[in-house]
Amino acid sequence: MSAHGMLFEFSTADDLIAAARRARQAGYLHAEAYSPFPVEGLADALGFSRNRVPLATLLGGIVGGAATYFLQWYTAVHDYPVNVGGRPLHSWPSFIPATFEITVLGAAIAAVISMLKMNGLPRLRHPLFEVPEFDLATRNRFFLFLPAADGVYDADHARRIMSDLSPLLVREVSA
Structure with missing residues (x-):
């Protein structure tokens, strides 16, 4: 199976925002963030501007x-x-x-x-649903997903740029 991307789990919203900013600075233009509630400043950190x-x-x-x-x-x-x-x-x-x-x-x-x-819906199956810990995104955890479809994706590089943020989980997601 091919790699779909890298998933990082964080315990606080501030850590998620810092990780999103870092991913954006590293060139990840299509990073996705998942949280149990709206996080102020997360859209800006991901580079989301306006929609149509x-x-x-x-x-x-x-x-x-x-x-x-x-x-x-x-x-x-x-x-x-x-x-x-x-x-x-x-x-x-x-x-x-x-x-x-x-x-x-x-x-x-x-x-x-x-x-x-x-929003890319309806999406009935997504590789993130196969990660057992991902169900915590609706309860008390914050996730950042760096897709392999981004041109700059490299699993080792993704791990390195997030390592000093101390993610609770680092998992490569297969498609």
Whole structure:
């Protein structure tokens, strides 16, 4: 089996942040951190800046709203024009409720799909799940994973850069 990466276990959030900073300085751009609760400053230490979920949400809302308005306009004006009570064929106030609802629906669907895709989900099996100690990530331990897919990965080098932080566990994870 090939190496998937190196897993380090730490007892405190401060140790995890220090390890993440050190990994980032060593050139690990895709390091992953796991903790039982949100850790302030961890995203910055890993080099996480912004994501594109808000942009995808905006675009999903715009597309949904525009498509709904166009569908109503096309149906009422060109495809099946019916004069109801002398109102104009393009009576935009009657188009607003459906347009608003589908705008919200389009934005919500785009937000969920983009969030899942950017998080790499659904991921039903991950090599980290095979490490017996990894279940502590949901209770009281902090883990840093350095993936072998990073261009700078070397198992010995990864051990060396983390050695003075005294990790509780150092384990090479196989794919």
